[in-house]
Amino acid sequence: MPRDVVLIGVPTNSSGTLDGVARAPAVLRQRGLTAALARRPGFSDAGDLALPAPQAGRGPSGLLAEEALIAMIGRVREAVSAARRRGRFPLLVGGDCPVILGALAALQAERDQPGLLFVDGHEDAWPPRVSPTGEAADCELGLALRLFDADLSPGLSGVLPRIRAQDVIAVGPRDGDELAAAGVPTLAGQLRALIRPAALGALAADGYAAAFSLPTPWWLHTDLDVLASTELAAVDYPQPGGLTWSQLTDITLAALAADGCAGWSVCIYNPDLDPGGDGADDIIGFLARAVRAGPLLGS
Numbered sequence: 004m005p006r007d008v009v010l011i012g013v014p015t016n017s018s019g020t021l022d023g024v025a026r027a028p029a030v031l032r033q034r035g036l037t038a039a040l041a042r043r044p045g046f047s048d049a050g051d052l053a054l055p056a057p058q059a060g061r062g063p064s065g066l067l068a069e070e071a072l073i074a075m076i077g078r079v080r081e082a083v084s085a086a087r088r089r090g091r092f093p094l095l096v097g098g099d100c101p102v103i104l105g106a107l108a109a110l111q112a113e114r115d116q117p118g119l120l121f122v123d124g125h126e127d128a129w130p131p132r133v134s135p136t137g138e139a140a141d142c143e144l145g146l147a148l149r150l151f152d153a154d155l156s157p158g159l160s161g162v163l164p165r166i167r168a169q170d171v172i173a174v175g176p177r178d179g180d181e182l183a184a185a186g187v188p189t190l191a192g193q194l195r196a197l198i199r200p201a202a203l204g205a206l207a208a209d210g211y212a213a214a215f216s217l218p219t220p221w222w223l224h225t226d227l228d229v230l231a232s233t234e235l236a237a238v239d240y241p242q243p244g245g246l247t248w249s250q251l252t253d254i255t256l257a258a259l260a261a262d263g264c265a266g267w268s269v270c271i272y273n274p275d276l277d278p279g280g281d282g283a284d285d286i287i288g289f290l291a292r293a294v295r296a297g298p299l300l301g302s
Contacts (some may be wrong), residue, residue, distance in 0.1 A: 030283055034283040077105065118220075120222070239276075
């Protein structure tokens, strides 16, 4: 039976500021996100999580705004767990990608080894102290895989989930050259699958759903920088190439229809780079199509 969807805003920015992607949930609501999603029966809007003001300096693990990161992970975990207990499907709108750490921690409280479908233009597994920005958004998948535990503070390590590489499918990374130039190991060959944009044509021909087999429950994460800049320019770290909205919609609908999908996060829209609001409108259209069409049967 389809589940009710609850929208949860996570106004966080790993740069340690309150602007940029932290403003995304509020701007998307102002542009009509709630009204668009409310056409799905049973939809509700839980508002934005209350998060502490970040401090921009690097913390003991080498990440900016580390105390705010720890607090955000805990509050996302609580919100996702509460939604799941009520039988609802949590839709997290960020903010940036470390929101998945709280979501996966919530799923891990239910089942020791949750899965992750990670749709992103980057692999996001930079070691924190090597990251050129110091943002947790460079690192969240590596943090969830516990690749850096020896260098993390007890406070951060204590709130992180622990997922297995064989339980992760990454779709859309195209930063291999950047990683190679920096001497940062790729996750290719370590995950259940890492599907680069060039391989999506063959995958689509066979049907995306057949490729999205993960342990139940699993989380769907969408970083909008998986899109080409010609599709969405309002992202902080654009790259050449990328997906079309049509490709991303097809992937998303297949994921939302697959067994075991427990929730969805959508991140990395910077309204400061979208003065006309066209990007916001495209995002709202994408979310509305997915939520209204997707059965969200999950687990």
